[in-house]
Amino acid sequence: MSAMPEPFSAPFAPDDTAAVAALFETSARWAHDEEAVDRRARHLIEEIRGAAGGIGGVEDFLREFGLSSREGLALMILAEALLRVPDAKTQDRLIEDKIGAGDWAHHDGDEDRMLTAASAWALGVSARIIRPGETPQGVISSLVKRVGGPAVRTATRQAMRFLGRHFVLGETIADALDRARAFEKKGYRHSYDMLGEGARTRADAERYFRSYADAIEAIGRKAGNKPLPDRPGISVKLSALHPRYQPTHRDTVLKDLVPRVNELARRAQSYDLNLTIDAEEASRLELSLDVVDAVVKDFDFDGWNGFGLAIQAYQKRTLAVIEHVDALARAAGVKMMVRLVKGAYWDTEIKQAQEKGLSGYPVYSRKPATDLSYLVAAKALLDRRERLYPQFATHNALTVATIVEMAGADVSGFEFQRLHGMGEALYETMRRDSASAIPCRIYAPVGGYRDLLAYLVRRLLENGANSSFVAQVGDEDVPIDSLIERPRDVLKNGPARHPKIGLPSEIFAPRKNSAGIEFGDRRALDHFLAARDRTGREPIAATCGFKGADAKGPVDIRSPVDGVLVGRSHHLSASGAKALVTEAARHVRAAEAVPAASRATWLRKTADLMERRQGAFMGLLAREAGKTVDDGIAEIREAVDFLRFYAAEAERLFAEPTLLPGPTGEENRLRYRSRGVAICISPWNFPLAIFTGQVAAALAAGNVVIAKPAEQTPLVASLAVDLLHEAGFPAHGLFLAPGDGEAGAALVSHDATAVVAFTGSTETAFAINRALAARNAPIAPLIAETGGINGLVVDATALPEQVADDVVMSAFRSAGQRCSALRVLYVQEDVADRMIEMIAGAAAELVVGDPHDLSTDVGPVIDAEQHAMLTSHIERMEQSQTVRFRGRLGDDLPSKGHWFAPHIVELDKPEALELDEVCDSIERTGFGLTLGVHSRIDETVKTVAERLTVGNIYVNRNIIGAIVGSQPFGGSGLSGTGPKAGGPNYVARFAREQVTSVNTAAAGGNASLIAMES
Secondary structure (H helix, E strand, O other), rough: OOOOOOOOOOOOOOOHHHHHHHHHHOOOOOOOOOOHHHHHHHHHHHHHHHOOOOHHHHHHHHHHHOOOHHHHHEEEEHHHHHHOOOOOOHHHHHHHHHHHHOOHHHHOOOOOHHHHHHHHHHHHHHHHHHOOOHHEEEEEEHHHHOOOOOHHHHHHHHHHHHHHHHHHHHHHHHHHHHHHHHHOOOEEEEEEEEEEOOOHHHHHHHHHHHHHHHHHHHHHHHOOOOOOOOOEEEEOOOOHHOOOOOHHHHHHHHHHHHHHHHHHHHHHHHHHEEEEEOOOOOHHHHHHHHHHHHHHHOOOOOOOOOEEEEEEOOOOOOOHHHHHHHHHHHHOOOOOEEEEEEEOOHHHHHHHHHHHHOOOOOOOHHHHHHHHHHHHHHHHOOOOOOOOOOOEEEOOHHHHHHHHHHHOOOOOOOOEEEEEEHHHHHHHHHHHHHHHOEEEEEEEEEEHHHHHHHHHHHHHHHHOOOOOOOHHOOOOOOOHHOOOOHHHHHOOOOOOEEEEEEOHHHOOOOOOOOEEEEEOOOHHHHHHHHHHHOOOOOOOEEOOOOOOOOEEEEEEEEEEEOEEEEEEEEEEOOOOOHHHHHHHHOOOHHHHOHHHHHHHHHHHHHHHHHOOOHHHHHHHHHHOOOOEEEEEEHHHHHHHHHHHHHHOOOOOHHHOEOOOOOOOEEEEEEEEEOEEEEEEEEOOOOHHHHHHHHHHHHHHHOEEEEEEEEOOOOOHHHHHHHHHHOOOOOOOHHOOOOEHHHHHHHHOOOOOOOEEEEEEHHHHHHHHHHHHHOOOOOOOOOEEEEOOOEEEEEEEOHHHHHHHHHHHHHHHHHHHHHOOOHHHHHHEEHHHHHHHHHHHHHHHOOEEEEOOOOOOEEOOOOOOOHHHHHHHHHHHHHHHEEEEEOOOOOOOOOOOOOOOOOOEEEEEOOOOOOOHHHHHHHHHOOOEEEEEEEOHHHHHHHHHHHOOOOOOOEEEEOOOOOOOOOOEEEEEOEEEEOOOOOOHHHHOOOOEEEEEEEEEEOOOOOOHHHHOOO
């Protein structure tokens, strides 16, 4: 064995133009006969179209109900949700919601296309029963009078089960092995895939491990005597074997998971089966290869060449992965199997790159680029057949024809693969033509209908799009010439990146999106952490922004992590606060005189400086506020977004007056002017994002700003103010005012205070409101954002894994200290036990620890007062309610830190509530900040959204992390006054309006009106 290769690392999201150019350069060196490719591809397509009974059940179905149609989308949602709904009432509502909107009756299908005909018939029956426009209540009562609800449920469920059977070889491995015999007699091989999504709990991971292990035993006992690679195999999903399969938990994953994969590999080796590690999201690629490397390094292969992995061609790192695996096989002295796939998470990869603010996309944004990448990767694999055994998973006739011609005279040492239920006509033609010279393996999913759901959705999305070969090959109206057009020829006629998919930095254009970090990118993460750690841990100081003010202190700021001194802050006294407002009022006219363009420029410069110095902010956020790495990155990005968004608002609102309509001979213009002295009082839970957002908006409006951060977090605020001054805002236009509640009260009550922005408790907001009202001074507006009793409503159509992810993130991220954090979960009783069990299991996997550590999920609470409050609350809950989950703290946590583990409490009051009662319960709290709904029933979402007046409603996602400019944030009732932060009305609230009306005809006539006649 030679030296093992270094851990895999390659540029995560290189530029599309450069990546596609590299594909062109590589493909230009190909020497195969392209005319032969055309002839072979044309022949395959003609055979597919001429096959009796159409191209295959699932392909016919996908073509009949394409995802571009309302019917196709409704079908996908039904397939994803219906079969897991346990109660008839919810089934009825889901069916009415989805089927009632479709035009199923016109999809009769041909008699020979059994799947299409049977499914369309069942769905058509439902559509004739449920008429568009009817309400769920009306439908249910009408069904009782006619055929009854069971008829609708039975027809639709049968359609879904019938569709599922064509995607899944068997509900159990025994069933799948029995069904596989018919295909094996034709010469097909099999690779079995035990369906299931990633584990959320330890119990999930153990169940999936047993499923894999038992399947290997069952497959091995029936495998016969054929040698590898003819023998069957199994695919293993690493995220199913570990509940925290994430790059941030690399050390734990390697420690826990590698032995489990080794065990499965030994079992497969004992039967001479092949075992393939499945591909997952791009963010997990490096971690997956780390696991593969570790297994190969220590495994005694003893002549077994059945270990391998899947590689996705839509990733721009495909060739680098092949080279790494080739080096790994060479070092270990083994031959490895490599399944080449196009990739099934494309839409997810695009969305996540945009959400994370990456420099680009890890995947190609144009399908022809993926197709070309597939062929380039195929050639690379064929050239390495000495150490790698290529397995080409494709249903595209052109791709198959090209690979065959690439292989030349030697068509040994590789195989094709197809999904069960798809590509049958294509590979039957190949089998007849090649006399089984090139084998084909069927990728065969195995599992119950509940496990089918997420897999089915991926297959529908992957193969049901209008641009896919599967969707077009059966359409006689699509010319064969268009189906055999080479991807490089298509790319020559257009850009490398899809013109409708801008870079992640451009999604809010012309405003630049804030830059984030991909934890699955080893290079970027190491650079980021190095920059953070260079800032050191020396104490720093925050001083008052007005040297003439009286000050208390210095006040020690100690870390909630370990009680260590972070720095010192000179706090204002009450008299000093009053003097500061008086001083600030002297500079109001100077601040307003600064052009809006200059204010915008300074705000954007601050944003750029903040991104360049994010390491310093990250270090201080962890030390002073206990922010984890993930939370710290998110907070810096939000602050940057606020700065850039409000810069654009300054230009929009203040650059030019708005011309208003009026009678001829008159000019009416509206302009915004500053209010004067703006007091910005921010909380400790977002010491940078909310602080910066308030200050940036007030500065954008041309005010003199006095920024008072929370007592616990003045140091982060001081660093932010330094950047604003460095960017151009003068010292007399922005003052830092660290202090306690008395100082804040003095700032608010001063007669010169013109506007107050406050984020914090409802009680403090009441006190500020009263103080402003008590002044004999111009009425000053209060912009208040307070907390909320934030709920999440979940019905039986929701996906449990998604609910668990979103609940755990919403409730426990930032140690549960966000104002938007989830407080109350309402779950439909029929599915409550299973969902709560999964949520508790997922919460148990959270790591409570030092926020500097990448693997920490939950940091400390902010101070001893908050810790005491939480401890007291749980003690009361243990006396009066049922505590369903108690998180545990590690023994190695610093004794002086403020640590509190996650808890889940079952309340007795909301028990067995109907949806209307749930809404009433939420409304009675008086709060209206955030609300979540998890349901696949649009009518349910609509009912909840219209019934409640909460500020932000989140559907089928977590309820935290509002995005500036996209999800303006703020509540109503006891949760705030509005307008929403990060929205189009926020900056205007810091300004006053002035209208100037000019009689343009006063000089002796309306010249412009008279001129119209001529």
